[in-house]
Amino acid sequence: IRDLAILNIAVHGMRGARYEQDLSDMEAAPAVAMAKKYKGLIVGIKSAHYAGPEWAPFERGEEAARQAGIPFMVDFGSNRPERPLYDLLNKIFRPGDIYTHVYSGLRGEQDPVTKGPSQALIDGRKRGVLFDVGHGGGSFVWRLAVPLMKAGFAPDTISTDLHIGSMNSGMKDMLNVMSKFLNLGMSLEDVILRSTWNPARAIQHEELGHLTPGAVADVAVFRLEKGQFGFLDSNNARLRGTQKLTCELTIKGGRPVWDLNGITFEDWDKLPPDYGPQSAVPPQRKQR
Template identity: 40%
Template sequence: MTGMMADLILRGGRVIDPSQGVDAVMDVAFLDGRVLAVGERLEGREIRDVSGRIVTPGLIDLHTHVYWGGTSLSVDADNYASGTAVSTCVDTGSAGPGNFAGFRKHVIEQSHVRILSFLHISFAGIFAFSNRVMVGESMDMRLMAAQDALQVAQANRDVIIGIKVRVGRMTSGPSGITPMDVALLVADQAGLPLMVHIDEPPPTYEEVVAKLRPGDILTHCYRPFPNAPVDGAGKIRAGVRAARERGVLFDIGHGKGAFAWTTARAAMAEGFPPDTISSDVHTLCVNGPAFDQVTTMSKFLCLGMQVPDIIAASTVKPAQAIRRPELGSLKPGSVGDASILSLEDGAFPLVDVLGEVVMSPQRFMGRGLVIGGAWWDEAAAPASAVREVV
């Protein structure tokens, strides 16, 4: 550690950092907001004993909705992060070019947890999403704001990391796949990846992934029938496998309707794990079936995924997907974020979006969070991730 005294030491945890191939009991040191070193018997001004815990790079939830107060579907990012040990919330289209300025000023810049954004191609983002009012923002082509989206994306490159579009029977309806064509034009012009949501057909899963470029992201990748990645025999559809082979990324995006045990078991049996694991947390799933990032990660323990691979899909892989290599790693010089988790033994019911419950003998729990090289006191964060918008 070249004789430097660290600001903070996490001592004696099981450090799992897939970006470096590290899985060992070690210390992690932070200085001036960044990772200083990973090693043994490191010294610092503040020492936190995390023995018996897992220490990972700061978890990245690649699919969240956190424009709280500005959109009906969003939860409060800081409240959410405190319970699930997430250091970066990637908001996926809550805001569009018409209301992004408010998202940035009133939420992103005020938040303790880092918020990055996929900007929605729709002018006002996801503007009508609740138990009482549900309007697919991609149904009206008049809202597909290509010029505005490009302008806003270019002016906010520090926090906008991609373009978002939602297509399917419930979100684009009579517009079909056309909103995705507009979003692809903007993503190409801006040099950014596209994240696309699918729900029920039309369009079909294969029609959507056929249009995606290397580095683009298909979220809700383990949807139930209809529009699952597997056919009736449980085999990965040819167009889906071809998309992965050319570099399309597949993200979980659990949410209210997009993770089915039946699909997940078939896809894993076919050697088709997700590239990234995300919660798609919003007001209609934060109390189930998705709950949060660590609950979503826990479901992959039941599917036979190894702990380091689950951690990778929540750290280094999403960092690569959003082209932020300074995140998702504990390499010296990386952003000083770390998540402290426990791997609990017991009998834990884990439910999918269809109501199927699988009892898991293990699950992850969030136990602490370091952001910018400093321990974040969870006691200072409000208790609930959901605030009612009256």
């Protein structure tokens, strides 16, 4: 795992509603100091789950991100008349800031008449706001994702929002989320782009997410399976699909860390007759 962090504007972080609603716990200065202290490791500032009518968490988060020179990511919590989504995306956000959970259907992302993206999303994209999947355990529904994708509103970045509640429900893992967008009509090339290079650029780590000679050797080798598959959203509604990605091999920093079918190892009958526990030398990966 390569650990990079997006720092919550709330000092106590995501410890529950008591902390996430406490405006006195949200200040720009400590966040800026921490982001500068761990420059490169802290790649963004975040506000999450705030339900009150005030703009303070978003204004302070934006200020901290601006001073630190990193993007501001928002899980908008709830779309209230006093602080509508349109104003967040088009008045507070800067170009390059990130709106996550774009297919949640909870915060004014969908036009109630056309069923396509709301004007907030359309105008926000024109300004350079980035839109992230952030599937999670309750933030991705087919009734929103299908019509928005049909209207051409694809995410800039594909992500999981991995936690216990999401990995054991409709989200499952990164490949499952990527496969969902394949079955929504996105090309394999676009799915990979929005899962690798686009996120790397969004967090200002352009040494990652690509296969340019000399780049960091973080590589995933996928198998594209064809068949009949089912994909659940956050409410356990199913979309039927015919394509699914499986990971054959994962390399981090040039070293294999996952090998589903042992393709980096030698066949057993080509090893020394005494290979195994009694041998002082364990089997080595094949040299390529």
